[in-house]
Amino acid sequence: MTTSPDGSFRPRSKRERTLAALIGAGLDLFERQGYEATTAAQIARTAGVTEMTFFRHFPTKAHLLLDDPYDPVLIAAVAARPRAERPFLRAVNGVRAAWRALPEPEEPAIRRRVRIVARTPSLRGEMWRSTGETERSIVEQLVADGAAPEAARVAAASVLAALVAGLYSWAERDTGTLTDAIDDALDVIDVRHD
Amino acid sequence: MTTSPDGSFRPRSKRERTLAALIGAGLDLFERQGYEATTAAQIARTAGVTEMTFFRHFPTKAHLLLDDPYDPVLIAAVAARPRAERPFLRAVNGVRAAWRALPEPEEPAIRRRVRIVARTPSLRGEMWRSTGETERSIVEQLVADGAAPEAARVAAASVLAALVAGLYSWAERDTGTLTDAIDDALDVIDVRHD
DNA sequence: GGCTTCATGTTAGTCACTAACATTTCTGAA
DNA sequence: TTCAGAAATGTTAGTGACTAACATGAAGCC
Structure with a gap:
């Protein structure tokens, strides 16, 4: 993975930009409120995107961390x-x-x-x-x-x-x-x- | 656990009888159609009981096997x-x-x-x-x-x-x-x- | 036989996903 | 530059694992 400490990376395509936004939002929210208390929809919203889009990038919520x-x-x-x-x-x-x-x-x-x-x-x-x-x-x-x-x-x-x-x-x-x-x-x- | 090979055991109270029915139905269905393809509601129905009742006996579907x-x-x-x-x-x-x-x-x-x-x-x-x-x-x-x-x-x-x-x-x-x-x-x- | 307690049912809702279809945004070649 | 095809996203609707609140029925105890 080419992530830097804050979970972001130099975005090339639009896809990668969204991915970075999702990962950033996800890590932040998980750390602040805990994994269970954070909803996939909430991460998506924070990243300026739809819940569906979240699941287009990660097969499961856990994959945001485990990929x-x-x-x-x-x-x-x-x-x-x-x-x-x-x-x-x-x-x-x-x-x-x-x-x-x-x-x-x-x-x-x-x-x-x-x-x-x-x-x-x-x-x-x-x-x-x-x-x-x-x-x-x-x-x-x-x-x-x-x-x-x-x-x-x-x-x-x-x-x-x-x-x-x-x-x-x-x-x-x-x-x-x-x-x-x-x-x-x-x-x-x-x-x-x- | 006091189960015998088929997953049943001598029931005392009504609670234990339902439990035995759920475990029996669950094991059968899991073996026949697989775990993922088997629904908690289906197990409950097979055991002659409601979905809610299933979750009163097992905190999660997996607990039917892992307890x-x-x-x-x-x-x-x-x-x-x-x-x-x-x-x-x-x-x-x-x-x-x-x-x-x-x-x-x-x-x-x-x-x-x-x-x-x-x-x-x-x-x-x-x-x-x-x-x-x-x-x-x-x-x-x-x-x-x-x-x-x-x-x-x-x-x-x-x-x-x-x-x-x-x-x-x-x-x-x-x-x-x-x-x-x-x-x-x-x-x-x-x-x-x- | 009445009374309490425990097991169950009902309803309604949340959250993680999935499928099908519509729409927008890129991107590369004419 | 333009325009078609592809890629990314949105919308809607639904399933399945749970949870909460409240109501009802059946067991066991005196």
Whole structure:
């Protein structure tokens, strides 16, 4: 995502301008009154647009916060790990590598969004649902390289859970870099790097 | 839960009789037409009752499947592990112990419900949301005994994710006991039992 | 058998979406 | 510049998950 700290970005087409307006209004309202108390219609109105238009840009209200492009990167990073590693370590190390590649300037925008998610139970559920797709792709990759499907599923799920838990902790405080936070989180479940 | 394989149980009061009717109708309909395609009103009608009555028994449609009483057991089991264990192992071993205590006769009913959840993305999200409460309790316990909050959060989240992944795998096949499935799942993330 | 309480029904409304169709706004080529 | 086709938006109407307020019926207790 090309957002800057306030959620806006340099608009090219009209579509992108509306998108930016919606995201800006959404983040503001969510932070001020909470996610549940904010209505899709209200966000749309604030952005000078109709409710219908909101749903043309986001399939669900939650997608305003959860639409991220990191998943393909993650999947690729896991795939790039040596096939000889056992599934669990492959997943851990892949996730580690993927997030190290994240440009630091994007961190404030991510923190803002994740913080809202971390504080809203229904959004945590949505986050997990969206992570589910990433999970499936990682499992596919591991299984294609010879892992047992059930072990692969457990590995992917627990590593992603650790990642998300680390993300939440990082977002709730105001200090530290994302990369460090994720490294620390993965260290908890990955005692020995062999 | 005191349900038998078909989701029914010996009814005492009128309330329990309606509850049983709703659960029975719900499971049947979910299995036949899928969760999303089944309406709360339809379940209610099938159970010979009004939509309003449905929501008097279950706060949400998902609760018909996710209302389980296992969480307190789980929390207690984690608490029972020696305080000297590091948080991650305490969580792993606690979860292991908790599920070993499950009476086998309940397995078919659990399998039926979990199978529906496993096949419905939105329910996987709901499951995670409901697991979130368990997670918080486990974290509280670990932190009260001296663990770092962030490590405790990661430990609880990833162990529960492994547990749920194991549950899903088990429910999707027709063989094996729940206890074994969960042990296998936890083995994936817990290499060395020290 | 009357009285209280609990389970249920009724009605009306909010909010997240979806579908079908109409209208406006861009944009690129003549 | 102009004008057609595409893209973005608006309008209307509806479904389904819930919620609140109020009314009614049936259970259980004395």
